[in-house]
Amino acid sequence: MPDKPSVLFVCVHNAGRSQMASAYLTHLAGESVEVRSAGSMPAEHVNPVVVEVMAEEGIDISAETPKVLTVDAVQASDVVITMGCGDVCPVFPGKRYLDWRLDDPAGQGVDAVRLVRDEIRARVETLVAELAAGRHGGGHRYL
Template identity: 80%
Template sequence: MPDSKPSVLFVCVHNAGRSQMAAAFLTHLSEGRVKVRSAGSVPAAAVNPAAVQAMAETGIDMSAETPKVLTVEAVQASDVVITMGCGDTCPVFPGKRYLDWKLDDPAGQGVAAVRPIRDEIERRVRGLLAELGIEAA
């Protein structure tokens, strides 16, 4: 039987902040009912420490995450592709649902500046879950 779980891919340039936080929230709030991926068009060497700290404040541990490179296969395997400032670098395939979330870039920001970005991401992820018909944890 094919897997009926929806799959979501979060894409930003460095896959070090916004897309990592979004993936962590969706993984946590969906309790495994959504396949979650994140990637970057030009991945950073490491996840933004301020993003890791901001997420830890919500009880979500992102410390083991690493930035991943965006692949055509990841896009093809996803039902919903959510871009966050990667512009035209994300491949577009027919039949996929694309959303572009305009969010401030947390790169180089301290945790105080990252918190409102984190909170907006959580709000949007909760809205996405509602659209998918999945109750958030």
């Protein structure tokens, strides 16, 4: 059986978008995908409004902490999804790179963050289907 695919979500602070995306992928794909998230300039803690709107979905991310983006994390990932961090993410051959343009939830109210959350969920659901079909960049079937 092939190794499971790995996905890295990257945003600037690793306090909002990438935390929501990694939580959804873990929730929807379970143990079948290795999930990472990181930030180019990580915050001290996850945005409390993000924690709140994810709790509405039954997903508890209150214990998560922002992590710094490392070259090792990128090298260890099959799919790298950036969310507004620009060109700070190192590029390696053989990886699938996606750029999800999403509003930053920083400083936003609950209603605005819910919209971002719902967009992320839809994109993660599509990603899960692509990974299940083996479209992660390496051509193997996963999930």
